[in-house]
Amino acid sequence: MHEQTLAAEIIHTGVGLHSGIHCQVRILPAAPDSGRYFVRVDLPGAPIIPAQVAAVSQTLLSTQLGTGEVTVRTVEHLLAALAGMGVDNARIEINGPEVPLLDGSAKVWVESIAQVGLVSQTATNPQNYVLINEPIWVRQDDAFVCAFPAPSLCFTYGIHFELPAIGSQWYSWRPNPGLENISFASEVAPARTFALLHQIEYLQKSGLIKGGSLDNALVCGPQGWLNPPLRFANEPVRHKILDLVGDISLVGKLPCAHFLAYKASHNLHVQLARKIWDLKQGNS
């Protein structure tokens, strides 16, 4: 197995979901073994923030990375796009505090990655690859996230909401080995962020979702979706898999395992990523 990076740079601009701040992201090819990392090019000295679980500084409604005072928020969809498309090494320059939400999914990132293409680099350092030999899990109340040993990569997610338009949804994403990127681009990446109408006012009063709109998030109320059509009948649960892929990518290369989650959050996803990271440190 070889590491991969982008064949050329990618640029997108847009508004951050929580901050409402307009930012530009420029993703550049990076050296072998350098991983995925952010660079806050708007700040003096252009500080670097590694996209690693050790750098997670907050997980309230989105995943935020930071080193010291320097942070970058809502990294999960972009990181899922890179990991899902097999981009191991990438320098992600951003001129503000939050990754643009774009259409609420990873579709735009994934299409750009497919457009520029990838280049093969050196062989993967075995120390960068975590072997899941036994089940690992974290839980909170009735929510959980686990990783089971498996012959190939699989993500299974369950959600349950009282709103009838969402209800109970279960979905497994099991790509054919070697074709993960094609399957990720068609089955997971296009699934958009969703929000519940009754929570929106509270979130806005709390100073969150300043950049949220009916153009970048599906909104569900008691009578159904406010802004149909959906891209998939089960778009919400597919989006949860997108979030999980992004959060698990904070360990580096996605470990070959069956990830199973139920009613989980960025917080639980990151807790599992921390456990996997600890295994990786133990392995080396």
Ligand SMILES: [Zn+2]
């Ligand atoms: Zn998300």
